[in-house]
Amino acid sequence: MIPVAFDYQKAKTVDEAIAALSNGNSKILAGGHSLLPAMKLRMSQPSKLVDISSISALKGIKEEDGEIVIGAATTHADIASEKLIKNKLSIFAEGASMIGDVQVRNHGTIGGSLAHADPAGDWPALVLAVDATIEAQGKNGKRRIKATEFFTGLFSTALQENEIIIAIRVPIPPEGTKATYQKFSQPASRFAIVGCAVVRFPDGKTNIAFTGISDNAFRADNAEAALSAVIFLSDHYASAEYRKHLAKVYLKKALQAVV
Amino acid sequence: MSTNNGNGADAPNRFIGKSVKRVEDKRFTTGHGRYTDDIVLPHQTYAAFVRSQYAHAKIVSVNITTAKAMPGVVAIYTGAHVAEVNGVPCGWQVNFKNGTPMKEPKHPLLVTDKARHVGDAIAIVIARSKEEAEDAAQAVEVKYEELPCEIDAFKAAQPGAPLVHDDVPNNICYDWALGNPIDEVNAAMNSASHVTTLEFVNQRLIPNAIEPRCYNASYDRIHDHYTLYTSSQNPHVIRLLMCAFVLGIPEHKVRVVSPDVGGGFGSKIFHYTEEALLTWCSKHIGRPVKWTAERSESFLTDAHGRDHITKAEMGFDNDGKIVALRVKTYANLGAYLSTFGSCVPSYLHGTLMQGLYTTPKINIDVTAVFTHTTAVDAYRGAGRPEATYVLERLMDLAAHEMKVDPVELRFKNFIPPFDGVTQPGYQTQVALQYDSGNYHGVLEKGLQMLGYDDFRKAQKEAAHNGKLLGVGFSTYIEACGIAPSSVVGSLGARAGLFEFGQVRVQPTGKVTVFTGSHSHGQGHETTFAQVVADKLGISMDDVHIVHGDTGKIGFGMGTYGSRSLAVGGTAIVKSIEKIIEKGKKIAAHLLEASADDIDFANGNFTVKGTDKSIPFANIALTAYVPHKYPDDLEPGLDFSSFYDPANFTYPFGCHIAVVEVDKETGKVTLKRFIAVDDVGNIINPMIVEGQIHGGVAQGIGQALFEGAEYDNNGQLTNASYMDYCMPRADDFPMYETATQITPCPHNPLGVKGAGEAGAIGSTPAVVNAVLDALWSGGHEVKDIRMPLTSERVWRAMQN
Structure with a gap:
């Protein structure tokens, strides 16, 4: 459980972090809850870690032009307990409080989770369901990526090399919107075997997103068609057939919760 | 708790029987343990x-x-x-x-x-x-x-399987049988009016000591x-x-x-x-x-635990009395023989096949097999959980098949109560002689705590409302403090199974105890000190327990098989008896009386019927400053004892699980867990309860969460806490625990041992409860492979 030797740089600004990244085989360190275990098993061997956990610009939650803006280095625990989130984006508080355990929630960050794009992560389904955009910054400045265009496969995203997620922007849902995140956890890791996030707007439009059941999280507003096209994951704990069954059960649970 | 402690009627216990806080916890909880x-x-x-x-x-x-x-x-x-x-x-x-x-x-x-x-x-x-x-x-x-490799014990024993060791044909380490001759058992089985047959896997577990x-x-x-x-x-x-x-x-x-x-659990x-x-x-x-x-x-x-493939049959007569038990097990030893790998599936498993029942004919047959996996050896319970699982699964299944109440079936077949003093011990068909037992008592108490009649009503109502509630029973017995050495030697043990205890009274009356037992979580520094302090009438602060160092302690066989108090504790008591005997001689000399006329109680040596007395500390000082001293007595006050018990001890109990099964997902929720354990006399009820809690968590862990998963290439696919599910506090309800006390008749403390009971009794109770829930919904299922993951339970309901 000892990683290979690596350099460590604590960045004070996003620009400094981006500059540091351009130097060889470097990785961003935020909460470290996915990266460090992989490094300890020597499955990941970066030559340098660029620590962004002290960049204050990447932390915190605010309301801005009809959007809720969450800094990428904000922890799951902070999101779960933030008043603004509870009042205007309760599905994020609900979802964040179901991630891992207390220690994970106190360290892990929303940006780290999204950039890692674990197929069983909770945040991907949540950001998809609320029509979020992911704000990233690289050498060529900032850009915004729609959540629906962000997850491109197993552990892969639309982020380009040396791009850092700086914020997650969510349009504040109109009054009367109902939303829920329903999750069936893997009992050991407490990652999602099936996670289903549903947002039902007052006009009846319904966003549905799944995580845990395939290579990457995805929107499934037309759920029946979407689920029939899915290649379900299968592992020693849950077979593809069982995941498929659970996906329907949890979709039903979620829909029942928002009507 | 003033009976049966050997202190004499006029010496009330100040520590024995009390939930004294653990003296070792200060260093552990403040990060000052030294590992x-x-x-x-x-x-x-x-x-x-x-x-x-x-x-x-x-x-x-x-x-x-x-x-x-x-x-x-x-x-x-x-x-x-x-x-x-x-x-x-x-x-x-x-x-x-x-x-x-x-x-x-x-x-x-x-x-x-x-x-x-x-x-x-x-x-x-x-x-x-x-x-x-x-x-x-x-x-x-x-x-x-x-x-090519083979991970499965049954397949590895078949002709043509890849050999782990070139000189071990068919990978078979040994075949072995115990009990009545197989012809007699077959005849009894053939005479049965009902035979319940169960084939199952008792899955491989990984001990996971935190250190x-x-x-x-x-x-x-x-x-x-x-x-x-x-x-x-x-x-x-x-x-x-x-x-x-x-x-x-x-x-x-x-x-x-x-x-x-930091924890051993056998490993x-x-x-x-x-x-x-x-x-x-x-x-x-x-x-x-x-x-x-x-x-x-x-x-x-780390040596793994369990991993049995078993076929078990239990025959009953018209009246529901068990007439025969026949068990065939393939036990996976892993790639090498670990230190006690050979005795776990044989002598620690087959010998428990009597359970709590009067079964007249029993045969257990074990084939122990090498495979291309990590070695398997003793893990909390070691053989006894596997035996209990065989018997208790059969009992609930047989009751269901015969449409009788699983509780009634047990009462009908229990060995009647015996104290082992006025009534003899119970001779089993599988070599052991039980010391003392009251099996009806623990089940009655468990049923009372459960509110059995009300539960069955609630279960019916739940089924009516489309919910699956179930109750499972397990009435277990185990064998602790494996002994005596001569007997285990005749069975193949290459070690003695006694224990050493030395009590050194310092000149100031402070006491250092050197024990061959070893605490890796059990709390010996507290429990042993409680015994010593009461027996010598001194403060617990004046007792120091030393263990775990061959440079300090004469000898020791260590801690496993719930043996520390029954064997190690008794060795200490034997040394205390020698201290008191010598102390009486010194006191008699100082008080100018006969040693026979000296009483020792409450820390004072007293001439019978007088108020002439000398405190313990003065006797200690005299032993080391022997100016006024008997001519025929050596100075010093320091005695050692080696204690080799007359028999095993046999704790027993009743565990009851209540579960709800989610019809849609198969997810099992443990609603209640009741444990009534009889571990003989109790020195520290809090420590005993803690041992039961921990054991029950491990037993439930086996039923619902844990299990090593090897793929066909022999790779352990869940070798991390992300995949191997250790149970956590929020997986459990608050346990409801109680004790019954049937003292062990053959050791002076009357204690039996509590370290493994929880892990032995609990597993089948939980699995039985899940099956009972499924049966209440009309799903006729005989077995679900442990751990009972949601998918496995869901699949069982699809048939």
Whole structure:
């Protein structure tokens, strides 16, 4: 459980972090809850870690032009307990409080989770369901990526090399919107075997997103068609057939919760 | 709790029977425990292992040239370097049915010819730092030629299966049977009006002590003396095995220390190859060398538990009385014989097949098999949980099949109460004689706590509303404090199973106790001190318990099999009796009376019928400053005892689980868990309850969460906490616990042992409850493979 030797740089600004990244085989360190275990098993061997956990610009939650803006280095625990989130984006508080355990929630960050794009992560389904955009910054400045265009496969995203997620922007849902995140956890890791996030707007439009059941999280507003096209994951704990069954059960649970 | 403690009627207990807070917890909870890994010696070096990535592979070559040149590397040894050294021994010889000894292939310190399981050690790399050792270990180049492997005990025993050891035909270590002749059992089974048959797997578990295995070995060239710090449950046994059987070094030249140990659960009983190898290396490099297992190494190299494939049949007459039990088990031993791997599926398993029932004809037949997996050995309960699982699953299933109440079926078949004093012990069909028991009592108490009639009503109502509620029962017995030595010796044990206890009264009346038992979580420093303080009428603060060091303690057999209090505690009591006897002689001399006329109670020696008395501390001082002293008495007040019990002890109890099963997902929610345990007399109720809680968590863990998953290539696919599900507090309801007390008739404390009870009784109760829930919904299911994951339960409902 000892990683290979690596350099460590604590960045004070996003620009400094981006500059540091351009130097060889470097990785961003935020909460470290996915990266460090992989490094300890020597499955990941970066030559340098660029620590962004002290960049204050990447932390915190605010309301801005009809959007809720969450800094990428904000922890799951902070999101779960933030008043603004509870009042205007309760599905994020609900979802964040179901991630891992207390220690994970106190360290892990929303940006780290999204950039890692674990197929069983909770945040991907949540950001998809609320029509979020992911704000990233690289050498060529900032850009915004729609959540629906962000997850491109197993552990892969639309982020380009040396791009850092700086914020997650969510349009504040109109009054009367109902939303829920329903999750069936893997009992050991407490990652999602099936996670289903549903947002039902007052006009009846319904966003549905799944995580845990395939290579990457995805929107499934037309759920029946979407689920029939899915290649379900299968592992020693849950077979593809069982995941498929659970996906329907949890979709039903979620829909029942928002009507 | 003022009865049966041997203190005399006029000496009330001040500590025994009270929930005294654990004296060791202050250091543990404040981070001041001192574990093996905390020990850093001058010129310390660190070891890392090169381990096989394959379950079965020929080792073509091991190239250490690059690794040896890496920074900080002190030495690298491969199998070739230790080829002349013996392997680690097995502590129990089991014979084939035909009388020939079991197959005992060498378990080498490092492999040379081939690797036999993933994690088999190929080379040891020693460096100045742990990091450098690990980096160099990665640079050792091993060329393998992969060979076919087999992980399943039944398949491995079939002709043509890949051989783990070329000289062990069909991978069979031994076949073995116990009980009545098979012809008699078959005849009784044929006469039965109903036979319940169950085929199941008792899955492989990984012990997961929180402190990983850790060893630190050093050699003192000046004095030609070794010291081995080891995270072990029995340092004296490790010293004996390592010196006499592996390294051939004189025992008096070796000190083995097991300081604070963070959990064992059986997995730290055994003498591991790494202990001997590090000791060997320490002399060769002339520097101390330490190795601490990484968690993934613990998963792959700590001896695992259970792993039985079983077919069991129980026959009943028209009246529901059991007439016969027939059990066939294939037990997976892993790739090598671990220290007690051979006796767990045989003598610790077959001997429990009587259970609590009057079954007149029993035959248990075990085939023990080598496979390309990690060695299997004793794990909390060791054989007894497997036996309990056979019997208690059969009982609930038989009741369901015969449409009778599982509780009534048990009452009908229970052995009637016996105290073992005025009534004799109960002779089983499978070699043991139970000491004392009241089996009706624990079930009655459990039913009361459950509110059985109300539960069945609630269950019906739930079923009506589309919910699946179930209750499962388990009335278990176990055998603790395995003994006496002469008997276990006749059964093949290569060690005695007594215990040592020394009580040293210091001149000021303070007491140091040296015990051969070893605490790795059990709280001996508290429980033993409670006994000593009460017996000598002194304060607990005046008692210090010393354990875990061959340099301080005369001898010891260590802690496993729930033996510490019944065997180790009794050895201490025997020494206290000698102290008091000598103290009476000194007091008699000082008080000018006859020793026969001296009473000892409440810490005072008194002349019977007078107010003439001397406190204990004055007698202690006199023993060391013997100015006015009997002519025929030696000075000093310090006695040792070796106690070899007359019999095992037999705790028993009743565990009841209530579960709800989610119809849609198969998810099991444990709603209630009731444990009524009879562990004989109780010294510290809080510690006993804690032991029950921990054991129950492990037992429920087996039923619902835990299980090693090997793929067909012999890879352990869930060797991390992300995949191997250790139960957590929020997986459990608050347990409802109670005790019944049926004292052990053959030890002075009347105690039986509580360490394993929880893990032995609980597993079948939970599985029975899930099946009962499914039955309440009309799903006719005989078995679901443990752990009962949501998917497995869901699938069972689809049929």
